[in-house]
Amino acid sequence: MSSFCDLNIITKRNENLYEKVKASLELGYRKIALNQIVDFTEDQSSAAAKDNSGTNTKKRKKARVSISKEDLIPDPLEVSLESVQRCIKDSEVLSRNCKSVQILQRITFVLNDIDQIRLVKSSKAQKFDLIAVAPADQRIFMTCCESVPEIDIISIDTSQKSSIRFKRSNIRSAVNKGINFEFNYSPAIHSSCYRQNLISQLSMLLCIEPRIKNVMLNSGAQKCLDMRGPYDVANLGILFGFKENNCSALCGSVCENTIRHAEHRKFNKYGVKIYDQPVIIKGEVPDNINQHEKTFQNDVKEFNENLILKELIMEENHLEQNCSLYILNSNTDSVPDVTPSHNN
Template identity: 25%
Template sequence: MVRRAFWDLSVVLSGDESTTGDLQALITAAKEAGFRGIALNTIVAGRIESKHRCRTRALVASAGLPELETAVEDALTWAPRLGYTFRVLHRLTVRVREAADLFVFHSANEVLQTYDIVSIEVPNEKLMQQAMLLDTIDLLCFPLGARASFQLKRTQVHACAERGILFEINLNPLLARDQVTRRYALQNARSICQRTGHGTRCVLVSGAASPLQMRGPMDMANLGRVLFGMSETNSIAAVSTNANYVVRQGEARRATGGKGAQWIRHLPGGAPHPIASEDEPQDEVRSMTLAQKQ
């Protein structure tokens, strides 16, 4: 049986008033749900300021994360058999409003290096076309709770695949009280899955802001299969293999100073997409600049 490591790459701490108790509650809920790790998502609207700092990293440091990691064996009896410790990553999501907001996404920006995962939320096709050319992002997001202003094209999916960019589907808008928001979220998620080959290049995240909103990995996979039209294989990969690829992509980007690093491995003939597996230790990192790729 293949051992899978499940990830939730979007857990939101609500505002600057978040305490270490809130963080501990989210981590405990994620451990009990069966995740290997989570990504604390910091959302920024507009351009990133040069003085911006990763507040979640300071909060985790004040909470004493090493003690939380060693507590996994006590909280979950199966954790020692799996042979890994719980990880807390830090993610940045920028909701771009205009083209000028994308100018800060370059390898010399030290702010991006303080985050393990970097993502962009684009509201229209024009900004998406520009975001696709960036080598410093790991995930591409869309405002699922609003009416889509454009339809994702397969050529755009292939262009993102060449740069190792995956697409995020956030389950949190499906829990909104507004019926219109839930309907748009369902329509947009189904459209993304359809354009990406039944969710081949998608990552499912909970967007949880409280332990009550935290869902188990198989629950998320079942929602992707039943509601969004994902295949069973792709729905499970969206919370395991694909998510692990994003984590490794971020690690490679930070290790090479953001110079467009990607995880590369040889694929057999007819392989559907270049997703690296956490079960293959022979994967290696190659740093490639944009000029080298072209």
């Protein structure tokens, strides 16, 4: 059975992470992602304001030029396993039931410009376990679905009325790449306007693709009070229009598939091509290869040579049979008629 996951717990560097970790574990989640949000418009303006304070206009212009968007990407948070184990031991519920916990690092890029997509492929972003994007308009959404395989999650912003319109071709291209769509329920707790946006966007997605299974519901919580248990999230899925059989997957198997997709994206960078026929190895085996590899390659070479000899022998036998049949046919055609004549 798949364990319950919450892959969007919003965190900052100067806050106590372990309160949120403990609260999510007590609710029943066993796989958690600590999310850092990167909004280039806000971060770049604040960084420029800090660098330009107390300088003249010429220095301000140089400071603006020197700030690059890659410098605004943070490093993953440092989470010590000892402190997590202390949180588990301090709680009576966790000490009995919690056996295995997985804490992941996630980064979310708020994309306001299509040129910002290249930052998803940067070396700083690849340090994180999960990479998510929050597109701001339709063009960026289509590009992320079709031509950005480096992402794991496309997060739909429900805090405001979105300009994104779902299309079946975009959704299917993202699903074929293993990308999942994320909706956060915590903004819907605080405001009826956010709740209306969440219901309308989910209903629009289900109308276009009613059998979609690449949707997950995460908290997007900034406080511990914004979190809800996994069974409450499954009941929210029924309210939003999902089938009862698929509601538990919204915070279960779909999230685990996202983690698995991120692991494959991060570690599997080579492929193996399987041939129907054995490959013929030409040349000598180099000396710097181990003895086991040498014996293996020699065995393959002998097998290929024997296979080629057998094919040649079969072809020669086939040609001899054809030639003998041709000679017999030609002899029968040229033999004169020796039947006795009765003229005498």
